[in-house]
Amino acid sequence: MLFTSYAFVAFVAVVAVLYYVLPKKAQWPLLLLASYVFYFIAGPSFLIYITATVVSTWYAGLRIGRIGAAHAADAEAGKATRSKEDRKAVKAKAKAKAKAKQRAWLVACLLFNFGILAVVKYSNFAIFNVNSLLAAFGSPDKLSFLTIALPMGISFYTFKTMSYLIDLYRGKFPAERNVFRLALFTSFFPQLVQGPISRFDDLSKSLFEEHRFDRRVVLSGLQRILWGFFKKLVIADRILAGVTTLIKNPDQYTGAFVLVGMLFYALQLYADFTGGIDITIGISEMLGIKVAENFNAPFLSRNITDYWRRWHITMGTWFRDYIFYPMSVAQPMLRLSRWCREKLGEGFGKRVTVYMATIVTWFATGIWHGSSWNFIAWGLANGFVIILSHECEPLYKRFHARFHWKGKPAYTAFEVVRTVLLMSSIRLFDCYRDVPLTFRMFGTMFTTFNYGRLFDGTLLKIGLSGADYAVLGVGLAVLIGSRVVKDRTGDFRERLAAGPAWVRTAATFALILAILVLGAYGIGYDAKQFIYNQF
Amino acid sequence: MKRLRSIGFSVVAAVLCIAVLWLATRLVVPKYDTGIVEGNLTAEYYQETTKHDVIFIGDCEVYETFSPITLWEKYGITSYIRGNAQQLMWQSYSMLEDTLRTEKPKVVVLGVIGMKYDTPQKETYNRMTLDGMRWSAAKVGAIEASRMPNESFVDYLFPLLRYHSRWSALTASDLKYLFTRPKLFNNGYYMRVDVKPATTVLVGKKLPDYDFGANAYQYLDRIVQLCKDDGIELILNKAPVIYPYWYPEWDKQMVDYAAAHGIAYYNFLAEKDAIGIDLSTDTYDAGLHLNLSGVEKLSTRLGAILSQDFGVPDRRSDATLAADYAKKVAFYDAMRDRQLAEIAQYGHVLGFGAPAQ
Amino acid sequence: MDELLRILTKLHPDVDFTGRADLIDAGVLDSFDIISLVAEVDSVFDVRIPAEEIVPENFNSAVALYAMIQRLADE
Numbered sequence: 001m002l003f004t005s006y007a008f009v010a011f012v013a014v015v016a017v018l019y020y021v022l023p024k025k026a027q028w029p030l031l032l033l034a035s036y037v038f039y040f041i042a043g044p045s046f047l048i049y050i051t052a053t054v055v056s057t058w059y060a061g062l063r064i065g066r067i068g069a070a071h072a073a074d075a076e077a078g079k080a081t082r083s084k085e086d087r088k089a090v091k092a093k094a095k096a097k098a099k100a101k102q103r104a105w106l107v108a109c110l111l112f113n114f115g116i117l118a119v120v121k122y123s124n125f126a127i128f129n130v131n132s133l134l135a136a137f138g139s140p141d142k143l144s145f146l147t148i149a150l151p152m153g154i155s156f157y158t159f160k161t162m163s164y165l166i167d168l169y170r171g172k173f174p175a176e177r178n179v180f181r182l183a184l185f186t187s188f189f190p191q192l193v194q195g196p197i198s199r200f201d202d203l204s205k206s207l208f209e210e211h212r213f214d215r216r217v218v219l220s221g222l223q224r225i226l227w228g229f230f231k232k233l234v235i236a237d238r239i240l241a242g243v244t245t246l247i248k249n250p251d252q253y254t255g256a257f258v259l260v261g262m263l264f265y266a267l268q269l270y271a272d273f274t275g276g277i278d279i280t281i282g283i284s285e286m287l288g289i290k291v292a293e294n295f296n297a298p299f300l301s302r303n304i305t306d307y308w309r310r311w312h313i314t315m316g317t318w319f320r321d322y323i324f325y326p327m328s329v330a331q332p333m334l335r336l337s338r339w340c341r342e343k344l345g346e347g348f349g350k351r352v353t354v355y356m357a358t359i360v361t362w363f364a365t366g367i368w369h370g371s372s373w374n375f376i377a378w379g380l381a382n383g384f385v386i387i388l389s390h391e392c393e394p395l396y397k398r399f400h401a402r403f404h405w406k407g408k409p410a411y412t413a414f415e416v417v418r419t420v421l422l423m424s425s426i427r428l429f430d431c432y433r434d435v436p437l438t439f440r441m442f443g444t445m446f447t448t449f450n451y452g453r454l455f456d457g458t459l460l461k462i463g464l465s466g467a468d469y470a471v472l473g474v475g476l477a478v479l480i481g482s483r484v485v486k487d488r489t490g491d492f493r494e495r496l497a498a499g500p501a502w503v504r505t506a507a508t509f510a511l512i513l514a515i516l517v518l519g520a521y522g523i524g525y526d527a528k529q530f531i532y533n534q535f
Numbered sequence: 536m537k538r539l540r541s542i543g544f545s546v547v548a549a550v551l552c553i554a555v556l557w558l559a560t561r562l563v564v565p566k567y568d569t570g571i572v573e574g575n576l577t578a579e580y581y582q583e584t585t586k587h588d589v590i591f592i593g594d595c596e597v598y599e600t601f602s603p604i605t606l607w608e609k610y611g612i613t614s615y616i617r618g619n620a621q622q623l624m625w626q627s628y629s630m631l632e633d634t635l636r637t638e639k640p641k642v643v644v645l646g647v648i649g650m651k652y653d654t655p656q657k658e659t660y661n662r663m664t665l666d667g668m669r670w671s672a673a674k675v676g677a678i679e680a681s682r683m684p685n686e687s688f689v690d691y692l693f694p695l696l697r698y699h700s701r702w703s704a705l706t707a708s709d710l711k712y713l714f715t716r717p718k719l720f721n722n723g724y725y726m727r728v729d730v731k732p733a734t735t736v737l738v739g740k741k742l743p744d745y746d747f748g749a750n751a752y753q754y755l756d757r758i759v760q761l762c763k764d765d766g767i768e769l770i771l772n773k774a775p776v777i778y779p780y781w782y783p784e785w786d787k788q789m790v791d792y793a794a795a796h797g798i799a800y801y802n803f804l805a806e807k808d809a810i811g812i813d814l815s816t817d818t819y820d821a822g823l824h825l826n827l828s829g830v831e832k833l834s835t836r837l838g839a840i841l842s843q844d845f846g847v848p849d850r851r852s853d854a855t856l857a858a859d860y861a862k863k864v865a866f867y868d869a870m871r872d873r874q875l876a877e878i879a880q881y882g883h884v885l886g887f888g889a890p891a892q
Numbered sequence: 893m894d895e896l897l898r899i900l901t902k903l904h905p906d907v908d909f910t911g912r913a914d915l916i917d918a919g920v921l922d923s924f925d926i927i928s929l930v931a932e933v934d935s936v937f938d939v940r941i942p943a944e945e946i947v948p949e950n951f952n953s954a955v956a957l958y959a960m961i962q963r964l965a966d967e
Contacts, residue, residue, distance in 0.1 A: 006689045092967075170944035305922055320923060326943035328927040334940075337931050354927045390924060467703035505548045509555075517559060517699045523658060523685055 001041055003193070003279050004232055004521060011038065012283055016218075019287055024210035031184055031207075031287070038189040039152070046151040049120070053113050054186050057161045058179040060109035061168050064102045065175030071098035106169045110162060117158045120148050125371035153192040155368055159318055161186050164200040166322055173201050181208060190280040194273070196294040196314040203291065211288030219508075220493050221286030226511045228278030233519030235475040236272035240520075241463030243268050247431045250441055253462075255448030258441045260459070262424045265431050267476070270299065273312075297483060302415040304385050307423055315368075319361050328357040351390075358383050369430075374438065378429035385422065471518050558713075560695040563702055564666070566712040571663075572719050573598075573620040577630075578667030579720050580617060585859050586638045588847050589614035591723065592631050592758075593646025594622040596774035599824040601644070603722035604867040605834035607860050610842045611849030616723030619664035621656060624649050624754035626664050629677030631761055633668060642768045642845050644837070645758060647789050647800075648779065653748025658683045666694065680754075721867045726827055728874040729884050733814040733822030737777050745784035759796055768845050771800040775807035775833060777814065777822040801840070803833060810836045827871060893958050899932045900954060913953040921951060929957075939965045 001008040015034045019027055039046055075091055127143045134141055164185065168175055176182045184207065185200055246253045246261030253261065277294045284291040298311035308316050327333060333353045341349025359380065366379020405411040425442060432438045460466065486492055496504050567574030576598060589612055591597040598618030606612040617630045627649055634640070655661065661681045668674045678691050690697040720726075762769040771793055773781055781804055793800035803810065810832055814822050817829030825833065841847040850856045877885045900909045903925050915921045921929070929951075930941045939961050950960045 006687055167944075170942075172944065306919075309919070321943070321946070324923060325926075325946045329930045329941060329943055329946070331940070334931055334934050338935055350928055350931070353931075354924050357927070465703070501544060502548075509548075509552055512552075513555065513559065516556075516695055517563075517702050519699065522690065522696055522699065 001038065003276055004229065004237075016283075016286055019211075020213040024212075027210060027287075028184055028208050029180070031188065032180055035184065035187040035189040035192065039187055039192065042152040043149060045149070049116060049151040049154060050157060050187055051183075052116065053158060053161050054183045055179065056109055056112050057165050057186075058176065058182045060105045061165055061175040061182070062177065063105045064165075064169055067098050067101045067105075068171070071095065102169055106165060109165055113158055113162060117154055119146075120150055120154060122367070122371045123148070153194070156195050156197055157186050157192065159197045159315075160191075160200075163197070163318060163322065167200060176200070176204075184208075188284075190283040191291065194276050194280070195312075196277060196280070196292050197318050198292050198314065203289075206288060206290045209288070214288075216497055217288060218286050219504075220497060221282045221284070223493050223496070223508055223511070224282030224285055225279050226282075226508065226515065228275040228280075228282055229515050229519070230475070230511055231271040231275030231278065231479070233515055233521050234471060235479070236268050236275060238468055238475075238518075238520035239264050239268045239271075239464070239472055241468075242459075243431075245462040250432065250437060254441065254444040254450070256445075256451040256454050257458075258428075258445045260454065261431065262428055265427065266299070266420065266424045267472075269427070271475075271479075299420055300416055300483075301419045301423075302412065303419055304382070304389060304422065307419055308382075308386075315365070319365050319368075323364055324357050324361040327360060328354060333357070355387050358387055362386075372433065374429045374433045374435050377435045377438070378426060381426045381429065385426065475518075556695065560693070560698075561713050562705065562709055563698040564694050565698065565701065566708050566717070567663070568708050568712060568717040568719075571620075572717075573725070574663040575667065575716060575719050576619050576723060576725070577617070577664060578716060579718065580615060580634075580723065581669060582716075582718070583615060583722075585613065585856055587613045587615045587640055587722075588850070589642045589644060589841060590631070590634050590640040591616040591618060591644045591646075592622075592627045593618045593644075594649055595620065595725075595824055596646040596648045596776065597644065598720075598723055599725050599727070600646070600774040600776075600830060600833060601837060602724050602726075602827070602830045602834045602867075604724070604860075604864055605831045606838045606841070607851075608864065609835055610838040610847075611851035612838060612841055612847050613850055613856060613860075614722065616720075618646070618723060619660075621652075621660045622649060622664055623652050623656065623681065624751045624758075625680035626661075626677050628754045628758050628761070629668075629673045629680070631758060632673035632676070633671060635761070635765060636671060636673070639765060640767060641847055642770060642841060643758075643762055644770045644772060647771050647773055648781070650747045650751045650755065650785070650789070651779070653750045655681050655683050658686055661686065662697070665691065718866070721863065721870070724830070726830075726867070726870055726874070727819040727824070727884065728827045728871055729819045729878055730816055730826060730828075731819055731821050732816065733777060733818055735821075737780050737822070739780035739782050742782070745782055745788075747785070747788055755792070759798065769798045770840075770845075771798060772837075773802045773804050774825070775803040775810065775812050775829070776818065776824060777804075799844075801837075803836070806836075893954070895936060896933075896958050896961070897954060899929065899936065900957075903928060909954045913956075916948040916952050926951060933961060937961055937965065 001011060011034075015030070018030055022030060036047065039050060071094060074094060124145045127145055131142050134143075161182075164176075164182070167173065176185075181204070185198075185203060188198075188203070188207065191198060243261060243264045246257055246264065274295050281291045281293070292314055294313050296310040296313065298307055301307035301310050333356070337349055337353040339349075340352050343349075344352075362379040362383030363376060364379070365382070366376040369375045369378065400406045428438045428442055429435065432441055459469075464472075482492055489495060496507060565574055587603075589603075589606070591601055591603075591614065595618065598616045601614075601616060603612075603614040603616065606614050617634055619626065619630075622630065627645065631643060661683065665674065665677055665681065668677065678688055682688070759769060761767075771789060773786070773789070781802075786802055786805075789800050789802075807814075812825070812829050812832050814829075817825055817832065819826035842849065874884050877883070897909055901907075904920065907920055909915070912918075912920070926946060930946070933939055933941055941960070941964065945960060945964070950956055
């Protein structure tokens with residue numbers, strides 16, 4: 001079920017009505033049932049995968065929790081008997097022993113679940129690479145590809161459940177005893193397709209609570225959903241035709257058109273992905289459930305680090321908290337860092353381990369997005385630019401010390417434009433899906449001076465008519481306008497809710513009409529999968 | 536008081552919303568007033584104020600084949616054609632069902648060329664046939680039976696969802712026909728007076744299987760049953776046009792079917808010479824469809840069958856009907872004269888420019 | 893505490909660390925700074941900061957940071 005299908009709209013409507021009509025106790029079980037129905041429709045066999053993840057994580061979590069509890073009880077019992085020094089030594093030893101047992105469960109469960117992900121998502125990529133190697137060495141042998149359907153949202157729900165287990169291991173919260181509650185956390189249907197990758201402690205606060213019907217909350221959620229549909233249907237799905245034409249015909253559209261395609265793709269991806277997240281958060285809000293925000297005006301970022309704090313936030317923090325930090329502060333890395341500082345100098349020693357962790361993290365982020373080399377190149381390019389910008393920091397500092405431009409509106413605007421162009425250039429790996437081609441097309445932007453052709457009507461022949469451009473212009477203006485209003489006066493919907501009823505009603509209705517009339521949906525337009533749902 | 540105001544506000548808001556959505560829908564739905572006018576065939580039926588003794592059901596082999604006005608003028612027979620572009624058998628069934636909701640004819644004349652299709656064919660033809668139909672169980676059934684894989688029932692329920700992207704292609708006629716419909720047909724007959732002779736003799740390509748499909752037969756059975764239940768005489772017929780090719784194997788199936796069910800079957804293609812139809816003068820598109828000259832000859836023949844063999848009464852003495860049909864005849868004559876004038880002036884018929892199916 | 897402030901000031905000479913409680917929230921310390929801090933604390937205080945302790949509450953102010961170091965040293 002696509003978010004933008006009639007079936008999904010009807011599904012959400014039925015779930016929402018039942019949610020508030022049934023006894024409050026039935027609310028979260030209803031959501032679990034709905035989520036499993038949703039997943040069943042996507043593919044009956046997928047249920048096996050998600051259930052395996054839920055049950056294995058639940059059981060490992062219970063064991064980890066039980067080991068922790070037994071250890072705590074032992075420690076309590078030992079308190080009265082021994083001397084202080086003795087007690088401390090015994091305590092440390094017992095703790096280390098308990099921790100080791102817990103770690104065994106953690107590692108086993110991580111291996112199992114990331115193993116599933118690896119098999120279904122990455123085997124064919126591995127086979128492809130092995131075959132390439134075999135061919136390179138002149139071997140006629142070939143491994144055949146596996147035919148496993150990729151379970152919908154597996155990257156997202158695996159990350160969600162594994163964060164639950166790691167946090168539990170780290171002692172952030174006790175184990176969830178009820179397997180069904182963990183199942184709902186894992187499969188909560190608005191989040192299943194493309195996140196956000198919620199943390200258990202954050203989402204469970206409102207997920208399992210009983211919620212009373214509140215007209216304001218439901219209306220506010222509905223408005224957020226409509227806003228998401230507006231972004232997806234009016235902007236993203238409309239510009240898609242143009243993006244596809246430009247990207248699928250690289251020989252024909254070089255130079256200036258690479259720039260246009262890259263910017264169109266930026267807009268399309270932004271509108272599609274943030275629109276989808278708006279729908280997710282809006283549905284959850286309607287049900288009284290608070291889901292973590294995933295974006296914070298990413299295209300207003302002033303540098304790449306800032307961008308990754310604002311784009312796909314829950315994914316970025318996942319990689320930071322579970323890969324980048326643990327790797328950077330692991331004992332061997334700290335030792336390496338110390339050794340390098342002593343032997344190779346303070347500056348280099350400090351950076352070497354951080355950079356190593358950065359590269360690993362971005363490699364992982366790349367391959368998480370898709371099992372092909374272009375995504376790995378995309379991830380590594382991000383890591384490379386982050387490291388480069390760090391290396392250039394002294395230069396920036398000197399620059400800013402001489403010219404006091406930092407913070408001035410014009411300079412901020414320059415930083416924003418620069419970051420958009422930089423991030424869009426890196427995203428070309430995602431556009432062309434072919435590493436050498438991406439480099440070639442990037443090059444033509446500087447070698448093919450066909451910028452005059454942008455105005456000769458070619459852009460009207462890429463599947464976008466004058467009317468399409470008009471709608472896109474209006475849509476973009478609405479996006480920017482809403483952001484300006486938000487920056488000046490705070491949250492738009494809150495203000496709308498506080499204002500006169502007729503304004504609120506008229507605004508909501510205008511949005512509905514705009515979506516229905518100006519949306520690119522229905523026959524004549526392909527129903528489009530969310531760009532992010534294969535991840 | 537405050538509560539009352541709040542309820543009042545909600546009601547007004549809801550009514551306004553629905554009104555605007557309805558207006559938007561009316562604005563974007565295709566008006567079919569020029570070019571492909573067939574999209575208006577279904578809806579025009581509901582403007583009828585009098586009942587009919589004969590109902591024609593089928594595709595262009597009825598609505599460009601018979602003239603109810605000729606039947607009236609020559610035999611006093613009241614009739615109406617409920618035909619559409621590529622109207623499929625299940626749609627014909629629903630069209631008959633829909634007709635029987637409001638009137639009970641004595642005879643139903645069904646075109647059998649529709650038997651050649653066993654599955655839904657084209658979304659746009661489905662829409663042209665079904666959009667104009669009034670909502671009833673018949674329409675729901677027709678939609679369900681006709682749907683292509685890319686079609687959704689919701690799109691029929693709310694046509695705005697289907698036609699919204701027409702907003703950028705709106706013309707003056709979308710405003711002109713915002714609340715009304717153009718009047719284009721003569722009791723469901725699509726008139727053409729121009730001539731384009733049939734020059735080649737068509738030989739049918741060999742088919743792997745000449746048997747009509749099970750689905751088509753199923754709906755033919757249901758049409759037979761519907762007529763039987765209501766005591767209506769059913770006449771099957773094949774129009775005297777050479778496209779699409781009518782195979783002897785197909786003809787035999789219809790002959791056998793009619794015999795087995797005790798109903799009449801006329802192959803007017805076989806008796807076209809006896810009727811006096813000459814496809815060098817009586818067709819406007821080289822043998823696909825008859826022009827007015829051919830239609831009037833064939834209608835004269837059918838009228839004789841209807842009044843003599845099926846006892847369809849002459850209603851010309853009924854004052855109400857006579858008054859109603861006087862207007863219809865005037866419209867018919869005016870349309871014919873206008874088309875003739877257009878041909879004299881421009882060499883072709885205006886408005887109906889696009890070739891019909 | 894003075895030792896810690898020295899480490900922090902070395903990272904960002906232009907920031908007054910004594911009065912601030914928004915080092916993470918305001919983006920003063922980025923992830924690279926945090927790793928440097930952890931490495932410094934490891935070598936200067938001989939205290940290992942595990943990954944799960946890297947949360948905004950522990951790094952938002954020098955005081956919170958110091959409290960965490962003491963707590964970890966105690967264990």
